[in-house]
Amino acid sequence: MRRFPCFCKPCLDKMKEPIELRYTGTNNNCEYRDIFNKSDGTSYNDWKLIKLSPKPKQYREEDDLAQLEATVRGIRIRMAGQMHVGVFGAYITDDERYDYYIFKCTVAPKQSDGNKVFRRDGNDFPVKDGEWYCEGMWLDKVPITSNWHVVTGQK
Ligand SMILES: [Zn+2]
Helix, strand or coil, X not given: CCCCCCCCHHHHHHHCCCHHHHCCCCXXXXXXHHHHECCCCCECCCCCCCCCCCCCCCCCHHHHHHHHHHHHHHHHHHHHHHCXXXXXXXXXXXXXXXXXXXXXXXXXXXXXXXXXXXXXCCEEEEECCCCEEEEEEXXXXXXXXXXXXXXXXXX
């Protein structure tokens, strides 16, 4: 191992030596030796064989949760930035008829300032403090077709 591979001619020559010689002692022929000299005669850039061993993992669930929270927050902000009035959005659902719901955005995304429940056309939509939400009109599948949808009047 070397800290600063300089690729000067003497160091390139040193690289051609057998490994047991290449990484032992000091490399006094390096053109940059004066820069790396230490008072004890060795160099900060001496070649050495070292043994690497993995540090025991100190797993902390809080680290994973904090990372997940930051990732989800980033996704929310990016999605909110892409959602505008008139564009279409989709989200997964556990409805037997649909794998996902599609909607047309009618009110631009907002970030909730408190826990709220919005009632639209007989359905409750809970939103937690800090979450992003928008409003829209549902799309429904056109019968017999595979991927055709039509905007309904339902919010
Ligand atoms: Zn060198």
